[in-house]
Amino acid sequence: MPPAPANHYATLGLHRHCTADQIRAAYRILAKQHHPDRHPGSPVASTLIQEINAAYEILSHAECRAAYDQQLDAGEKSRRAPLRTAPAERNVSQEVRLRIDELLRGTTLEVRVNDPGNLNGPETYPLVIPPETAPGTRFRIAREAPFAGGFILIKACVKPDFRFKVRGSDLRYDLKLKPERAAQGGTETIRGATGTMLRVPIPRGVARGQIIHLVGEGLPQARGGRGDLLVRVTYRPEVRITRSTGRG
Numbered sequence: 424m425p426p427a428p429a430n431h432y433a434t435l436g437l438h439r440h441c442t443a444d445q446i447r448a449a450y451r452i453l454a455k456q457h458h459p460d461r462h463p464g465s466p467v468a469s470t471l472i473q474e475i476n477a478a479y480e481i482l483s484h485a486e487c488r489a490a491y492d493q494q495l496d497a498g499e500k501s502r503r504a505p506l507r508t509a510p511a512e513r514n515v516s517q518e519v520r521l522r523i524d525e526l527l528r529g530t531t532l533e534v535r536v537n538d539p540g541n542l543n544g545p546e547t548y549p550l551v552i553p554p555e556t557a558p559g560t561r562f563r564i565a566r567e568a569p570f571a572g573g574f575i576l577i578k579a580c581v582k583p584d585f586r587f588k589v590r591g592s593d594l595r596y597d598l599k600l601k602p603e604r605a606a607q608g609g610t611e612t613i614r615g616a617t618g619t620m621l622r623v624p625i626p627r628g629v630a631r632g633q634i635i636h637l638v639g640e641g642l643p644q645a646r647g648g649r650g651d652l653l654v655r656v657t658y659r660p661e662v663r664i665t666r667s668t669g670r671g
Contacts, residue, residue: 430565431478431491436531436551438563439495443483449551450479452531512540513566513573520582521552523594523616526643529554534564534575541569550577555643557592581642587616592650593641598623600658605629615640615652629656 432439435449453475462468481487515536529552536546548564556579564575587594594616604611608627615621615637623635633656641650 429474429477430495430567431481433548433565433567434474434478435482436549436562436564438561439492443485445551445553446479446482448529448553450475450483452529452551453549454479456531513570514576515566515573516576516578518578518580519550520580521556522582523584523587523642524618525552526556526558526579526581527554527617529556534577536566536575538570543569546570548575552579555649557643557645558589559645586614587652589642590653592644593653594650595653595655597657598635598654600625600629600656602658602661605631605656605658613654616642621652623654625656631656631658631660 432441435446435453437445437449441449454472457468457472457475459465459469459472481491515538517534519532521530532550532552534548534550536548538546546567550562550564558579558581560579562577562579564577565571566573566575581589587596589595596613598611598613600611604625606628608625608629611623611625612620613623621637621640623637625635626633635654635656637652637654639649640652643649
């Protein structure tokens with residue numbers, strides 16, 4: 424049986440059906456992280472950057488990628504028969520909770536699998552989270568021998584945030600005002616999900632609990648674009664209690 428080709432998708436932490444933009448984003452993040460200048464004298468870093476460059480060289484060109492995918496398909500067909508006995512045992516599922524800024528700007532993680540059935544020890548794989556990753560996105564990392572043919576299935580979830588509450592692809596933010604500000608109206612400034620300052624228009628005489636939509640300032644959506652930032656106005660009405668001077 425011919426040896427299986429190197430898994431360039433796994434090297435970049437991507438799944439088989441990733442887009443060209445995801446390939447470029449993953450390469451930029453990994454090339455910067457593992458550049459030899461950041462790890463002088465490290466043979467591991469030198470080998471890894473060579474693998475990253477080789478993977479990008481193949482996957483960044485449409486014709487080379489198509490030929491490589493055919494190689495993967497051929498190797499998968501040749502290994503399919505023995506895998507029928509117990510394919511489920513080769514797969515591992517896990518959720519990863521990401522900060523809002525990590526979903527928006529992207530990040531690189533390390534996936535470590537401690538499987539007692541692997542006598543070679545723990546498995547370690549890079550996982551690249553591309554910029555503008557929507558909550559619920561699933562990543563698939565191909566496992567190495569002795570579990571070749573299996574995958575690590577990872578679902579991206581949102582980590583709880585003290586400033587924002589998640590509502591699907593929308594974010595909710597509670598804006599506390601003074602009663603005088605609510606009565607007069609005007610403009611308030613808040614820090615958005617990306618860290619930039621956003622202007623919130625406050626209508627004159629705004630009601631408690633009223634929602635002000637900041638379009639496109641929420642979380643990434645699976646089909647592109649971003650949800651909204653829902654700013655909920657809160658304030659405490661002024662209550663004065665005085666002693667009555669009249670006689671009952």
